[in-house]
Amino acid sequence: MDTMRLSDSILSGDRRALSRAITFVENGDPEARALLEELYPRVGRARRIGFTGPPGVGKSTLVCELARFWRTQGKTVGIVAVDPSSPFTGGALLGDRIRMASIGTDPGVFIRSMATRGALGGLARATYEVCDVLDAAGKDVVLVETVGVGQSEIEIVRVADTTVVILSPESGDGVQAMKSGLMEIADVLVINKADRPGADALESQIRATFELSSSRKPPAIFQTAAATGKGISEAAAGIETHTATMERDGTLRAHRAERLRFRITRLVEEALARRLAHDPATAAWLDRRVEDVLAGRVTPADAAEEALDRLTSGPDRGVPRRPARLAK
């Protein structure tokens, strides 16, 4: 693949090129890295907004309606919908996606579903890079929606400039939502399905809880009924205000730097774990140490220290590195 031509096509707005590029990135193809190098100078202009919340609160519908609203403002929109790739989830999520299809025909909207690849994967590994590609492709806003369970609901803050937590009066007792740690990551809080009973009570309860806790002030709270469009423009404005305020006071840049620091560290960890798992000599050594730990001869901490010493003991231990980058 000629990554330079592909990146040119993406920058010129070719949807099929964008789709192909995302597939490369998602699969971790070797071409992906060269492609991201081509695209990277254009990355950083999009607003990245993360959406999470318990299952059933209407996240997809809300994201869809917000996308529609931003389109009326002339903004282009990328949507990344992260699905758990559980064998049990096909049907339910398909329904969500069909709802989204109604805006999928708008050339100013690009929607991509990504699987988390197993319950243990959390947010799909490649989500960050897919956002980079959509950003480079010129989308003004990139919306990332995750099913609010497992790791993904927490990892969303590692991807988004602004994190929107969505609840509904039906998503169970507000106290339970607070138990989950969701409140701590909310930059903006949306109570969706607010046309059903209990929305005001839930909002009061949330405000009271934040008042009792001195640790932070409450996020902006909005009530919406995405299915009827109620409150969408207000919620959109609230989200924009959050990002704009961050930009003005410099916290946006600081947040992005922190996110990158985390991202780079994670990539280093992954590369190291790959070396531990795939270098035959190291893997065989690890097998022996696991036996030693099981027999009580060594602690995991001692085995880990020895592993780190092995891995950092010289510039060339014959450990295979990743394939050389493609020539451009």
Add this chain to the structure above:
Amino acid sequence: MDTMRLSDSILSGDRRALSRAITFVENGDPEARALLEELYPRVGRARRIGFTGPPGVGKSTLVCELARFWRTQGKTVGIVAVDPSSPFTGGALLGDRIRMASIGTDPGVFIRSMATRGALGGLARATYEVCDVLDAAGKDVVLVETVGVGQSEIEIVRVADTTVVILSPESGDGVQAMKSGLMEIADVLVINKADRPGADALESQIRATFELSSSRKPPAIFQTAAATGKGISEAAAGIETHTATMERDGTLRAHRAERLRFRITRLVEEALARRLAHDPATAAWLDRRVEDVLAGRVTPADAAEEALDRLTSGPDRGVPRRPARLAK
């Protein structure tokens, strides 16, 4: 601290010594490592059983009743209750813990609450080691209970021999529970609060879903009403059967080896991340690279590769290692 004397006290059943040891491990004190080395030859006899599920299904009550049941069988029990250390959760969780206090006075039961240290932490870092300490201290069963949200519900499989997923007829639609990836990690499934309407329907729904999915056969399913004691002995027997079967067919050992492999890899990753964050030269280098990435000059992947090369470029780059182990 004389870790040898402390480990002797733990092995002789001194509860205060056990409590102190867990605090050392939880805080990551330098003494913890020497202590674990003392204890490690005694680790591996306890059955470790993990409990997770959505908030509100009655996990603490069920764990409590199971502990009481195993006590009547003459088994000693350690309980590790992992709490999200959210500023919002104090009240609700305190309630759970008060309920647990009723068995906390039994000298054959040792209960320890651990905080996850922030929403991003997932299962408390030290949970694994705390289980090791309780195991070495001679507890026959170690029960680990996590609030079933965030990373912890998934990470429980990294700690437990047998993972018990708890639902209740009130925990929302079964489909939603399945969306969450919880079904994939369940070795045993308990429908608690089964005295309330909908328990049979939920069980049928779960069985039907497993039948439709060819990917695995359903776990054993039990209905309990922990508050009244109904079904507790059956659920306890089901859990014991799962572990005993694993032991007989060799999968227990394989599972423990796999868990250790993951654990050691994680420890190596953590040590490497510490070096990235705390070695002044490396941290300054990382700051510059973060700026380069923000400016679009370098991709995160390229920065990560450079970081790994820096970290593995020689045996002695002046990067401070962890403090030398205490002389015994």
